[in-house]
Amino acid sequence: MNIVIINYGAGNIQSIKFAIQRLGYEAILSHDIEEIRNAHKVIFPGVGEASSAMKKLRNSQLDRLIPDLKQPVLGICLGMQLMCNFSEEGNTKGLGIFDTSVVKFSNAVKVPQIGWNQISNLKSGIFKEVAENEHIYLVHSFYAPLCTATIAESEYDVTYSAALQKDNFYGTQFHPEKSSAVGAKILKNFLKL
């Protein structure tokens, strides 16, 4: 299987590569349009600030490629957020795959949320054999509210989308590559789609 992790200069992609390796697969890092288009699975990572990450995508024309992809695509953390319509962070227009905006947590809670929170109301094949209320690892200041694409919920300040799905596009706010055995299972489920 041909797995590509999109390498556009935003994110801790080494740990995603290692996580895939631990599952017995190899992933390549690439920003090449053809290589990404021909992959069986595409992982779209991202950490950092939304507007500068979006700028990097535009500079390499990945902003036009990603919404057109037909194979399963998994956005992680900022990757997921950039797949939404819009982010309050840097007033950033996103890729418009998930029909929702990304907003900031209020000051009623510590921001960023850092650590292990629970996921519930699991609704997708990527959560096959994952129990309700398992803990996953997140680090984020912005979140996608609940919407029609929500396939997992979590609670911090509000109940928000821990994962989204529309057609072949998946997104997790959490880091499956850093979420211990639960994360590994979710990543494996995605690779087996």
Added chain:
Amino acid sequence: MLAKRIIPCLDIKDGRTVKGVNFVDLRDAGDPVELAEIYSKEGADELVFLDISATEQKRKTLAELVYHVAEKVNIPFTVGGGISSVEDVDILLQNGADKVSINSSAVKNPQLINDLVAKFGSQCIVVAIDAKQINGEWIVHLIGGKVPTERKLFEWAKEVEQRGAGEILFTSMDHDGTKNGFANEALARLSKELNIPIIASGGAGNMQHFADTFTTGKADAALAASVFHFKEIGIQDLKENLQENGIPVRL
């Protein structure tokens, strides 16, 4: 619900794990990669690697160690010790570190926090603060607690937050190595005055100390070394104990 985190700290010198009482008098406690794997399997929520010799010896990176840890371990980890530039951080993150912690370099050049946050984002920048009380005032110290600065803990912590750090790792040099519990009063004040997560460090001796730092100290995470390295407290036992005390943990 967001769980309180238990973080074993692996102090590194010459590629080996060490833990000093009050940061002197080092004892060898094993191979860092192997220890990291064990802790991860035992239920540690996160790991911190601190090159405690780095600040004095100006050792730049733990890149190779970071790479090997990232290869094996499926929980997040932070790397610190002697990090003083954007390039240092870039190398560590590229090799698979999730977060870096800076300490002395931030005190000497606070703008470094802003620069790192602008390039890598708040989420991966931890500022470690070592402090001890002098005449009733918490004073920030450098070089593993040896050198006092002009800075006061709470003012510095607020500045660190304003400059964009994602998290603060606060070590009380008065409590570190004593096994008499964490500096809960100062920790609670940090949590009250700041709106970023606070990691408590220094003073863990028994399970009750962890429970206290999460309740009285309002800490978001608790870090310890020797009680874990020398198996005085098992992480799984600790978390079960905390859960019985009504503290949310990941089991």
